[in-house]
Amino acid sequence: MQELNALTDEELALSYINGNNEAFDLLLSRNQSKLFSYILFVVRDRDTADDVFQETFVKIITKLQEGKYTPSGKFAAWAMRIAHNVIMDWYRMQKSDKIVSAPKENDLSNIGGNDLLIGNIENQFVNTQTLSDIKKMMNHLPASQREVVFMRFYQEMSFKEIAETTGVSINTSLGRMRYALLNMRKMIRDYNVTLQFA
Secondary structure (H helix, E strand, O other): OHHHHOOOHHHHHHHHHOOOHHHHHHHHHHHHHHHHHHHHHHHOOHHHHHHHHHHHHHHHHHHHHOOOOOOOOOHHHHHHHHHHHHHHHHHHHHOOOOOOOOOOOOOHHHOOHHHOOOOOHHHHOOOHHHHHHHHHHHOOOOHHHHHHHHHHHHOOOOHHHHHHHHOOOHHHHHHHHHHHHHHHHHHHHHOOOOOOOO
16 A cells, blocks of 8 residues: 555556556545535535535546546546536536526626726635635525635636636636626625635
């Protein structure tokens, strides 16, 4: 096991493909917490999250065994993409109104500099209490907006990684972030929320 611990996730995936089941066990233990947190945050129900998580890992195993994994990128991002697809399939099966489709004009290329209200929000996400308050507000966002905010600020993914994971353009990812931040600012105004920054 000591030798396996020295391997990257990508090397572990290849080792599993070559028949080493212990490699997959380690791969699972390294990634399950982050992946489950993401799934739970998006679906907001522990039982559903458990189901989606299990289905995600069944799909990961299947895709690895079918040779559909190439170590050209990070394993974690590849697994996150599979989880995203499983979540979207689950929502479609539920015919839920929880997914709010972005409007066709959800493209930032037509927005002038003064219209973009995002500002430097990363500097604001410092204080633990603030993160907690923001997380509560995020629960009221549409799933697509909540997902991009979670990936950006809680998993520190770039907009390029978010776009690849969710299967949309970078402009759409930026647009979802913009709408999420506008909605959260509106909640702050409407409910007189005071955020304490460090």
